[in-house]
Amino acid sequence: MKIAFYGSSLLSSYWNGAATYYRGLLKALSQLGYEITFYEPDVYDRQKNRDIEAPDWCSVVVYEATHHALMQVAARAAEADIVVKASGVGFEDEALLRAVLDHARSDALIVFWDVDAPATLAQLRDEPDHPLHRALQEIDLVLTYGGGDPVVWAYRAMGANECVPIYNALDPETHHPVASNARFACDLAFLGNRLPDREARVGSFFLDPAAQLPEQRFLLGGSGWGDKPLPANVGWLGHVGTRDHNAFNVTPKAVLNISRDSMAANGFSPATRVFEAAGAGACLITDAWLGVELFLKPDEEILVARDGGDVAEIMQALTPVRAKAIGQAALRRVLADHTYALRAAVADAVFKRHLTHGTVEAAE
Template sequence: MKIAFYGSSLVSAYWNGAATYYRGLLRALAVRGYDITFYEPDVYERQQNRDIDPPDWCKVVVYEGTIGSLKTVAARAGEADIVVKASGVGFEDERLLEEVLVHARPGALKIFWDVDAPATLLEIRGDAGHPLRQALGTLDLVLTYGGGDPVVQAYGGLGARECIPIYNALDPDTHHPVAPDERFSADLGFLGNRLPDREARVEDFFLEPASRLIQTRFLLGGSGWHDKPMSSNIKRVGHVATGEHNAFNVTPKAVLNISRESMAQNGFSPATRVFEAAGAGACLITDHWEGIELFLRPDEEVLVARDGKDVVDLLADLTTERARSIGKKAMARVLANHTYTQRAEIVDSIFRAQLRARTGAAA
């Protein structure tokens, strides 16, 4: 079956947190026999900051950030059995959704894949005329990056026929244990771009503990932090390419996950960073959010902090031996229960059930 997937970027993780998610899921679906074309706009300097070459398991079509180019690639939706428009593509998202739905053939499965459901729902709840909200009744399915029952119920209340979370996971071929790298040596590392919906939480969970533990080494990776005031014991390394994430995760004694405000409030939204760190065997400290126990066991496979004081206390008690034990158990858990191969099995069964329901024949 052919999939036309319209997303932010497959080949660049630059200001694009969904890249790992897309790569893991689509690669696993390709293994299951899907013929996938990924359409991405040339915006935000992503094509100048590619971190992978176009893969052999998916055709990548990069189009110019113009309405004409958008219309050209949207017309190719008519070639696919399954048409996916993701959230946050980054160029004329509403226009792209309209054009894709116009060109999708009548028998195709039409899906909106939301990689930031709390933000999307906040935007469309207050706007009855929003193009996505208007389109929900014509879409066959909404899939989401996470969110659990709160997101499922919210989408249902807005008119979606069906909403199913497909959570982040691990691709063990790309995120796995490696040798430590002295560049990333620290007691606690945090990797994340500077975003308005996250900055206050970074101040609470990372910057404030660093200011209190001046003899402790902190490591900050990600874009946008160059002019942010912070204590001298924080080493800033800027953008970290995905190929270096393993070393970033395994070198510090522990690494920190800090959810964006909307994700933390909603819960059931583990970031890709959670599975990347666990897959590398890192000791992960995460901010608290509802549903964490569905993915990793607190105090055994992950450490959970409710505020900056908890981060300080956890670091004070964390020995190298315990950190290694937590990382080892976390890696075993995600390899057993949370790989993209397993997520793709779920997606494949959803696709086939949807297509059978509409055709009355085996897909």
């Protein structure tokens, strides 16, 4: 079974939060027998900041950011049994969607895989003429990496035939406990790129508590923060590649997850970082969002903060012993319930159900 997957980037996590999600899911799907080709545009200097080389479980085609090159790779959709267009590819997304729909075989399963459903749905509500409205009539299946029932209901209301969340998860081969690294030594660390719909929450949940706790050391990782005024006890690391994520998660007493505005408002949207940190055995503090208890148990496997005041209180009371216990409990939980192998099994079942149903209809 061949999959043509058109996404942002498999090879680089640079300005690309979906990288580890793609890697974990597609590797697990390949282990189920799928033959996958991933098509990614050469944009945003991602190819200059690769985290991995082309893997043996997936073919990767990097194409130039030109309309001609886009049309060439879109034509290869005709080779696949399953054609996936992801959201946020980053170069002529609307043209790419139209082109892969036009080139896909009539018997192929067409999937729109939304890695930022709250943002996509908000755009669709604001733009009644957005091309995705019409494309949903031609798409067999919408998959999302979060959102729960609110996203499912919203997509169905907009005409999607079916919408299924395939949540972020853990790849134990890439994210796991390692030795600590002095570079990341601190009390609380946060890793995230500077984005317009996250910045205010980073100020509230991370920078404000740092200012309240001058005796503690805080570390900020991620791109775009270079000109942001920071409290004296906050160090900025810049981009932290995926090869360093385990040490970044393991070394601090605790690490922080801060959802973007849309994800927090929607709920049921655990970031990749939640599972990566838990997989390394980190003590994770997260901002509060609806549905967190479905993934990790508050106060035992994760600590939940309603605001920056809660973060400061947690950090004042958190001992190394308790932090380690929470991290170990989180590690046990994600290994049992939240691996990409389990997520891929869900996707596999959905694919097979659709393909079998399509074959029956065609025969009739």
